[in-house]
Amino acid sequence: MSNIIIYGSCYGTTKQYADELSKRTNIEAISFKSVKEINNYNNIIYLGGLYAGGVLGMAKTIKKLNNIANKNIIIATVGLSDSTDEVNKNNIRNNIKKQLPKEIFEKAKIFHLRGGIDYSKLNFTHKTMMKLLYNAVKNLPKEKQTVEDRAMIETYNQKVNFIDFSSLDEIINEIQKLMF
Ligand SMILES: Cc1cc2nc3c(=O)[nH]c(=O)nc-3n(C[C@H](O)[C@H](O)[C@H](O)COP(=O)(O)O)c2cc1C
Numbered sequence: 001m002s003n004i005i006i007y008g009s010c011y012g013t014t015k016q017y018a019d020e021l022s023k024r025t026n027i028e029a030i031s032f033k034s035v036k037e038i039n040n041y042n043n044i045i046y047l048g049g050l051y052a053g054g055v056l057g058m059a060k061t062i063k064k065l066n067n068i069a070n071k072n073i074i075i076a077t078v079g080l081s082d083s084t085d086e087v088n089k090n091n092i093r094n095n096i097k098k099q100l101p102k103e104i105f106e107k108a109k110i111f112h113l114r115g116g117i118d119y120s121k122l123n124f125t126h127k128t129m130m131k132l133l134y135n136a137v138k139n140l141p142k143e144k145q146t147v148e149d150r151a152m153i154e155t156y157n158q159k160v161n162f163i164d165f166s167s168l169d170e171i172i173n174e175i176q177k178l179m180f
Contacts, residue, residue: 005029008048008057013115032057050079053095083112088147116161
């Protein structure tokens with residue numbers, strides 16, 4: 001059984017989770033930017049930062065798969081918003097559904113982790129995107145704001161870190177089920 005952890009991270013929070021998961025499972029972790037061939041692996045664990053609902057690098061990486069018959073796929077998103085909120089979780093999952101072929105979405109085990117943000121480190125494009133998003137939602141009545149909107153409003157222009165390595169436990173359990 002061969003395994004790989006692949007991650008898509010722009011500012012490092014997803015990479016921190018991927019490296020910790022790698023340490024705890026002894027599975028190599030590699031950025032989606034460096035990965036070439038993934039068809040040799042049975043178990044593929046993909047961790048990706050959430051960017052406007054998209055999972056960074058996921059669709060591009062999954063496209064490299066020719067045949068999923070004997071594959072197990074685990075996907076973990078890393079975002080700012082509270083993924084224990086059911087509505088939010090459903091939003092994230094519906095977005096993932098749009099980014100993957102149907103058979104892969106149905107087969108994948110999906111998890112959610114919380115990352116962080118440091119506005120002083122954002123590139124120009126991301127800063128502009130956040131400003132536009134913030135301006136679009138900040139004056140909405142509270143009942144119209146989604147959990148994602150609220151997470152953004154509460155953390156706007158700040159540095160916050162919600163990384164919690166204990167949230168990797170359920171992913172590690174799932175990996176162990178696949179390996180033994
Ligand atoms: C432009 C932009 C868009 C984002 N969109 C979302 C989003 O749709 N949902 C969410 O939960 N977090 C969103 N975030 C927060 C990131 O997912 C969070 O900062 C994550 O930890 C980034 O991972 P990374 O550090 O590995 O790049 C966004 C952040 C930026 C800068």
